Amino acid sequence: MLLNYFNKINLSKGDIVKSTSIFLCLFLCISSLQSNGAESTINISHAWVQEAPPNADVLAGYMELQNQSSQTLILVGARSDNFKSIMLHQTIHKAGMTHMNHNARIEISAGSTLQFLPGGYHLMLMNPVKPIRQGDQVQITLEFQSGVVLPIKFKVSKERPK
Ligand SMILES: [Cu+2]
Numbered sequence: 685m686l687l688n689y690f691n692k693i694n695l696s697k698g699d700i701v702k703s704t705s706i707f708l709c710l711f712l713c714i715s716s717l718q719s720n721g722a723e724s725t726i727n728i729s730h731a732w733v734q735e736a737p738p739n740a741d742v743l744a745g746y747m748e749l750q751n752q753s754s755q756t757l758i759l760v761g762a763r764s765d766n767f768k769s770i771m772l773h774q775t776i777h778k779a780g781m782t783h784m785n786h787n788a789r790i791e792i793s794a795g796s797t798l799q800f801l802p803g804g805y806h807l808m809l810m811n812p813v814k815p816i817r818q819g820d821q822v823q824i825t826l827e828f829q830s831g832v833v834l835p836i837k838f839k840v841s842k843e844r845p846k
Contacts (some may be wrong), residue, residue: 725753726828731838732845733822734802738815745770745807745824745838746800751792758829759790766822768811775803784808789829801844816840 727750734826736743762770772787790805792798800806807824816822820840827833839845 686744694805725751725823726757726832726834727752728834728836730844731794731824731836733838733840735818735842736816738817739809743767743812743816744802745809746802746844747807747836747838748797748799749792750797751794754794756794757792759792759826760788760829761827762807763827764809764824764826766814766816767809767814767825768813770810770824771808772805773808774805777803779816783817818842
């Protein structure tokens with residue numbers, strides 16, 4: 685009786701594991717299909733990291749993000765081997781004060797362009813793992829809520845590249 689009971693438990697546990705992996709596979713397959721279709725609808729240009737003193741703990745990354753799709757695009761994060769962490773920030777001027785907001789997500793509505801510029805939206809690049817100099821290129825991967833990930837090369841420069 686007891687043995688039967690355990691057999692039953694094990695069986696249903698196995699089923700759950702099986703269905704979870706099937707689900708995971710479906711999910712991954714669907715997101716990779718989506719990313720194939722979506723990449724052409726997201727256009728990133730003028731991607732640059734503002735040059736900072738060699739010992740700077742924090743740098744800022746900027747870009748122009750065009751959403752050419754018919755759906756709202758939601759940027760949820762960024763990562764890079766060149767930095768310990770990256771946050772989505774927005775500089776805000778309010779009542780004569782300037783501060784930075786941390787955004788968990790940034791929405792770019794269908795057909796619109798969002799500028800990441802000094803004094804506005806930026807990627808806050810924390811703790812570079814090695815010194816970053818003018819002329820370098822750093823790869824930063826943008827992560828979207830749909831599951832799309834886009835590796836982008838950012839040019840290190842004093843000002844926005846043409
Ligand atoms: Cu910031």
